Amino acid sequence: MATTIDVASKAVATACAHVSNLVTIVSFNPLSTRPDNLFVLSLAKIGVSDTGTFLESLTEQFPQFAQDLQQMALTADTQLGLIVNLLESLLDQV
Numbered sequence: 001m002a003t004t005i006d007v008a009s010k011a012v013a014t015a016c017a018h019v020s021n022l023v024t025i026v027s028f029n030p031l032s033t034r035p036d037n038l039f040v041l042s043l044a045k046i047g048v049s050d051t052g053t054f055l056e057s058l059t060e061q062f063p064q065f066a067q068d069l070q071q072m073a074l075t076a077d078t079q080l081g082l083i084v085n086l087l088e089s090l091l092d093q094v
Contacts, residue, residue, distance in 0.1 A: 006031070008087035012080055013038060015057035020046040039084055044076035051075065058087070065090050 002010075013033050016023040023046050026032040035041065048054055051074040059066045068090055072083070 004088045004091040005084070007091055008084045009039065011058060011061050011087060012084045014061065015054055016046055016048070016080065018057045019050075019053045020048050022047045039081040040079065042077050042079050043074065046080075049076050051078070058083075062087070062090075064094075 010028060010031055013023070013025055013031060016038065017025050017033075022035075023038060024034040026034055035046075038046070043049075043051060043054060055069055055072070055074065059069050062069065065087075072086065074083070
């Protein structure tokens, strides 16, 4: 069974790949991405300046967290690993 950190990481990677042509998911099990240091990068570093489209992609994956996700104060400088951590904490509450 997948852990909440696995689910959160895969969801953020999927959202990144959906909104950026600079991100590729190489494999899901185990999760492997290009760039391989995806979660230490910011949204801006993967070419995302419109955080709204990124949030829409996450919300599509987790409609039950729509309100929580929309309240995130994301900027283009937000590190992707922090988003993973927030999503993991939401998943842990379920």
